[in-house]
Amino acid sequence: MKLNIAVLPGDGIGPEVTNQAVKALKAIASEFDHNFKFVYADVGAVAIDKQNNPLPDETLDLCKTSDAILFGSIGHPKYDNDPSAKVRPEQGLLKLRKELGLFANIRPVKAYETLLDKSPLKKNIIQGTDISIYRELTGGIYFGEKSLSEDGNVASDLCEYSREEIERIAHLAFKSAQSRKHKVTLVDKANVLESSRLWRRVVTEVAKQYKDVTLDFLFVDNAAMQMILNPKQFDVILTENMFGDIISDEASVIGGSIGLLASASVGDKYAMFEPIHGSYPQATGKGIANPIASILSAAMLLVHFGLHTEAELIKIGVEKSLKLNISTPDINTKYDNITTSKVGDFIEDFI
Amino acid sequence: MKLNIAVLPGDGIGPEVTNQAVKALKAIASEFDHNFKFVYADVGAVAIDKQNNPLPDETLDLCKTSDAILFGSIGHPKYDNDPSAKVRPEQGLLKLRKELGLFANIRPVKAYETLLDKSPLKKNIIQGTDISIYRELTGGIYFGEKSLSEDGNVASDLCEYSREEIERIAHLAFKSAQSRKHKVTLVDKANVLESSRLWRRVVTEVAKQYKDVTLDFLFVDNAAMQMILNPKQFDVILTENMFGDIISDEASVIGGSIGLLASASVGDKYAMFEPIHGSYPQATGKGIANPIASILSAAMLLVHFGLHTEAELIKIGVEKSLKLNISTPDINTKYDNITTSKVGDFIEDFI
Ligand SMILES: CC(C)[C@H](C(=O)O)[C@@H](O)C(=O)O
Ligand SMILES: CC(C)[C@H](C(=O)O)[C@@H](O)C(=O)O
Numbered sequence: 001m002k003l004n005i006a007v008l009p010g011d012g013i014g015p016e017v018t019n020q021a022v023k024a025l026k027a028i029a030s031e032f033d034h035n036f037k038f039v040y041a042d043v044g045a046v047a048i049d050k051q052n053n054p055l056p057d058e059t060l061d062l063c064k065t066s067d068a069i070l071f072g073s074i075g076h077p078k079y080d081n082d083p084s085a086k087v088r089p090e091q092g093l094l095k096l097r098k099e100l101g102l103f104a105n106i107r108p109v110k111a112y113e114t115l116l117d118k119s120p121l122k123k124n125i126i127q128g129t130d131i132s133i134y135r136e137l138t139g140g141i142y143f144g145e146k147s148l149s150e151d152g153n154v155a156s157d158l159c160e161y162s163r164e165e166i167e168r169i170a171h172l173a174f175k176s177a178q179s180r181k182h183k184v185t186l187v188d189k190a191n192v193l194e195s196s197r198l199w200r201r202v203v204t205e206v207a208k209q210y211k212d213v214t215l216d217f218l219f220v221d222n223a224a225m226q227m228i229l230n231p232k233q234f235d236v237i238l239t240e241n242m243f244g245d246i247i248s249d250e251a252s253v254i255g256g257s258i259g260l261l262a263s264a265s266v267g268d269k270y271a272m273f274e275p276i277h278g279s280y281p282q283a284t285g286k287g288i289a290n291p292i293a294s295i296l297s298a299a300m301l302l303v304h305f306g307l308h309t310e311a312e313l314i315k316i317g318v319e320k321s322l323k324l325n326i327s328t329p330d331i332n333t334k335y336d337n338i339t340t341s342k343v344g345d346f347i348e349d350f351i
Numbered sequence: 352m353k354l355n356i357a358v359l360p361g362d363g364i365g366p367e368v369t370n371q372a373v374k375a376l377k378a379i380a381s382e383f384d385h386n387f388k389f390v391y392a393d394v395g396a397v398a399i400d401k402q403n404n405p406l407p408d409e410t411l412d413l414c415k416t417s418d419a420i421l422f423g424s425i426g427h428p429k430y431d432n433d434p435s436a437k438v439r440p441e442q443g444l445l446k447l448r449k450e451l452g453l454f455a456n457i458r459p460v461k462a463y464e465t466l467l468d469k470s471p472l473k474k475n476i477i478q479g480t481d482i483s484i485y486r487e488l489t490g491g492i493y494f495g496e497k498s499l500s501e502d503g504n505v506a507s508d509l510c511e512y513s514r515e516e517i518e519r520i521a522h523l524a525f526k527s528a529q530s531r532k533h534k535v536t537l538v539d540k541a542n543v544l545e546s547s548r549l550w551r552r553v554v555t556e557v558a559k560q561y562k563d564v565t566l567d568f569l570f571v572d573n574a575a576m577q578m579i580l581n582p583k584q585f586d587v588i589l590t591e592n593m594f595g596d597i598i599s600d601e602a603s604v605i606g607g608s609i610g611l612l613a614s615a616s617v618g619d620k621y622a623m624f625e626p627i628h629g630s631y632p633q634a635t636g637k638g639i640a641n642p643i644a645s646i647l648s649a650a651m652l653l654v655h656f657g658l659h660t661e662a663e664l665i666k667i668g669v670e671k672s673l674k675l676n677i678s679t680p681d682i683n684t685k686y687d688n689i690t691t692s693k694v695g696d697f698i699e700d701f702i
Binding site for chain 1 (some may be wrong): 430506543576
């Protein structure tokens with residue numbers, strides 16, 4: 001198979017971890033005789049530094065003419081601590097999601113057998129957890145109108161949703177549940193928010209087309225609690241943009257490290273693959289960043305193109321690295337000298 | 352001391368648990384020779400059933416003429432599953448908060464020594480946790496303009512904050528930190544939301560008046576993760592309404608049961624005390640609801656009026672009941688027949 005892959009390493013640890021994912025994909029290409037072409041482009045703080053634009057036109061064009069996008073991470077503390085900055089790295093990521101219509105962010109959460117002891121949660125709570133979170137990614141309060149009064153004393157953000165925005169991701173979630181444990185949980189705040197009530201109405205309607213899937217509802221505050229009390233109760237979680245952001249980062253504690261969680265962002269035309277962790281600036285260049293999330297994002301990319309055997313091989317390599325303690329310090333209690341690229345090398349060699 | 356206390360038991364398990372709190376307060380009154388008067392009123396689904404109004408005028412009037420309010424819980428599944436209901440129990444609670452100007456909801460989160468094994472989190476993670484969450488309660492997306500298009504296909508909620516709304520709760524949080532571990536963590540989403548950037552600006556300014564308190568910032572997604580990875584890092588958490596709702600319910604897992612968490616909602620004129628748990632309809636009338644959160648809310652009420660010795664006595668009674676396993680099934684692995692009122696009786700007798 002021939003694939004043009006746009007690589008957007010971004011900020012902080014983004015480049016280091018993305019490198020390992022590219023290494024894995026190159027190994028897959030040579031092993032299975034695929035033709036993967038990688039073209040790099042800037043996004044985020046790095047792009048602001050060079051061009052004062054977190055998403056330069058060339059980058060967006062490249063993404064639109066590629067088959068898939070491999071994304072690193074974005075963000076820099078100098079913008080976080082300057083609430084008045086007009087240009088910020090995150091705008092690059094948000095614009096990318098919007099321009100490419102990547103409306104569904106899919107985040108698998110799994111408890112790895114070999115890592116059961118690494119989680120802050122007790123083993124019996126997490127063992128067997130296997131959740132797929134469907135987070136809406138191009139609507140809600142992230143993209144609604146924002147305002148700041150002239151005197152700077154009143155600020156607002158609008159959370160808006162339309163039936164279509166809800167329907168399209170709901171269908172993806174129900175279809176996924178059909179090949180899993182046949183259960184969708186809608187997370188919302190329908191006792192307070194008008195937009196959540198729309199979600200509840202529309203998702204209830206969509207559910208009628210999937211008779212083999214059960215639908216249940218959970219208020220987001222309760223969901224944040226249930227995720228820790230009993231994560232095994234969940235199969236597919238469907239939710240809006242902001243709640244999905246919070247719940248999926250929270251859920252990362254189940255696996256023992258956010259450095260393990262991959263995600264796919266898909267739309268009607270494009271697809272992007274990225275770790276759910278951030279740019280982790282304190283770790284940049286130290287070789288301690290966990291590349292597994294990025295490598296598993298590459299595996300999700302392969303699945304997206306039907307390359308299941310190839311993806312499986314990456315996953316087996318990952319599990320093997322975990323079992324043998326070829327892992328970065330965040331999850332390694334045995335060796336403290338395994339770097340980001342050593343993990344990448346191991347998986348590359350394995351493939 | 353003479354206190355007129357309005358009692359609003361509300362829905363579900365509200366009446367059962369509130370009863371135990373009243374028992375404790377009556378015991379305190381007789382032991383310390385105080386004059387506490389209790390007047391009951393309806394709120395929530397129960398008030399809708401009787402008067403088609405979740406917050407009848409008499410109830411609001413009673414609250415305004417009382418010294419403090421003891422609140423149970425609110426909510427009923429028949430409204431949750433009907434996204435088109437015009438009148439809903441939660442409106443009663445929200446209106447009460449707004450009308451009484453209860454802008455700060457204070458939620459203490461503690462890991463009880465005797466309950467360390469009950470949490471889904473590992474003992475070493477939670478031991479020593481002592482957090483005070485300051486949640487803004489009368490602003491943000493809870494109270495911003497809501498809209499639903501004529502055809503019912505587009506819905507929105509506005510999240511709006513003003514400088515004043517942020518300042519007044521920020522001062523309370525910093526003052527509290529001064530008598531604790533001198534640290535305030537602002538939880539926001541300033542990399543995306545205009546309202547969060549206002550929070551960051553205003554809170555940074557307020558911090559200048561409290562030189563002995565350190566201020567740090569955490570994005571809400573990261574905070575949801577840190578709360579589980581390392582809850583001991585927190586002292587005072589300051590946040591807006593919706594994030595506070597989510598983070599504090601999540602934090603309840605630290606104590607082993609949401610049935611243990613009390614809260615105080617305060618404003619310039621009024622103060623209300625309530626468990627953070629909901630109406631838990633499935634448990635109603637079964638005698639299995641944990642009354643501790645409500646009883647500890649009564650203790651917070653006493654502290655509010657400077658009755659520290661009295662409050663301390665209640666807290667010692669609570670710890671004793673936990674130690675002796677005089678507790679409801681949610682946290683009792685030894686006996687399974689201790690009812691809500693047995694716990695209340697024990698604490699009453701102890702006092
Ligand atoms: C960087 C930030 C804008 C982003 C988000 O909130 O969506 C990140 O947290 C994520 O989850 O991908
Ligand atoms: C019942 C509901 C409206 C309420 C809220 O969201 O504020 C509850 O969850 C709480 O935290 O007190």
